Amino acid sequence: MDGTPTPLRADETRAHDLVGVGFGPSNLALAVALRDAGSPLSARFLEQRDRFVWHGNMLLDGSRMQISFLKDLVSLRDPTSRYSFLSYLHRRGRLQDFINLRTFYPSRREFNDYLGWVAADFADVCGYGVTVTAVEPVRGAGGGLSQVRVHARDAAGRDRSLLARNVVIGAGATPQVPEPFQSLVRSHPVPDGPQDGPLVIHSNGYLAAADALARAGRVAVIGLGQSAAELFLDLHGRGVAVDVIARGPAMRPADSSPFANKVFDADYTGYLYGLPADERAALLRAFHNTNYAVVDPDLIDAIYAIFYQQKVAGAERHAMLTRREVVTATARPDGDGVTLALANLDDGSREERRYDAVLLATGYRRRIHEALLQPMEPWLTGGEVGRDYRLPTVPGCSVGLYLQGCCEATHGLSDSLLSILPIRAQEIATALTAAVPADAQGDTIRMLTSAQR
Structure with a gap:
């Protein structure tokens, strides 16, 4: 062919x-x-x-x-x-x-x-x-x-x-997998069977591995959009300790206001198609926060409340690690989890953190x-x-x-x-x-x- x-x-x-x-x-x-x-x-x-x-x-x-x-x-x-x-x-x-x-x-x-x-x-x-x-x-x-x-x-x-x-x-x-995880990610995790290496999966395989994740000590969720928010809340409900790791500064609310939502109307398709390519691209950027790397406001409120109650209780079970870039992801020699090398985008410092499993809420191609x-x-x-x-x-x-x-x-x-x-x-x-x-x-x-x- x-x-x-x-x-x-x-x-x-x-x-x-x-x-x-x-x-x-x-x-x-x-x-x-x-x-x-x-x-x-x-x-x-x-x-x-x-x-x-x-x-x-x-x-x-x-x-x-x-x-x-x-x-x-x-x-x-x-x-x-x-x-x-x-x-x-x-x-x-x-x-x-x-x-x-x-x-x-x-x-x-x-x-x-x-x-x-x-x-x-x-x-x-x-x-x-x-x-x-x-x-x-x-x-x-x-x-x-x-x-x-x-x-x-x-x-x-x-x-x-x-x-x-x-x-x-x-x-x-198809799932979009960041380069540091490409050699580790699994397409089809077997929650109750023998595991070949650490549990690193994309969000599209989440429920199939949910029981195994519930047994993990600490899970890293990579991403800051809607899927990351939903995964965090579900893992929280299962009693799992979660670190949310992302390059962005904070979870941002999706713009679901009526006028912004008109970009999803069928008539808008014909309008956009008729524009020059550079004008199309500019409009797509302008309305990026209606769909990408954003979270429903009610989920943001729920997650913020969880972090606030942690402070009240004085026991920080979860962490929100924003402005961090995953530089490397390495399977631990003992086969027990993953070590992530994180770069702080604010001050350039680096640190290593160990996780029992990693969830990639990193979108699709x-x-x-x-x-x-x-x-x-x-x-x-x-x-x-x-x-x-x-x-x-x-x-x-x-x-x-x-x-x-x-x-x-x-x-x-x-x-x-x-x-x-x-x-x-x-x-x-x-x-x-x-x-x-x-x-x-x-x-x-x-x-x-x-x-x-």
């Missing part, structure tokens, strides 16, 4: 109109939009996880959504859709009870259940336990490119492939699409993604390659969030329908995924 188009295989001569990479909220919203519109397009989605789950390891007790339930998969596009959050509550028999809560913000656990409820209705178009490994060009009869081959691997390690006229990548993000599309590079112009989220391609390529959640620089801060899912899904669905010839829509293909074996 070096970018050279490969010929069609004799047993795979028909293609899907759409193959979706990933089946999280973004591509789920697209599947809903296509079904609500009665679209004749044939679609298949491939999801790496073995079932639908949304941030499963951060479904903490008491954690709530930071956006209104009205920003569900459909309501901004069609409030009458049967896939709305209100419809979900009605079907679950909890509509009146939810009304009595007098809130726009459901628990994160309930919203995950809502998303799973919708996803269950699309089990026929999603293959779970399938990891997409590459999108490869396929040579057409006239030398152009009208189809691609999507390569994947199922849970048993078997290679699979299918053809597509369009690909929509909504594969989410959204670059999965780059590796998947590497074989397609000869067919891409390298220009900005289109307003309809389609990557620009060279003449002779009619394949549509769309991105969901990777376009913040052009489409705004809402691109990686839930705020615009229904509108973006509708825009991509419209573009897909317009791009696929009517006489080709609905073609089927023998799907070679683990879901049918």
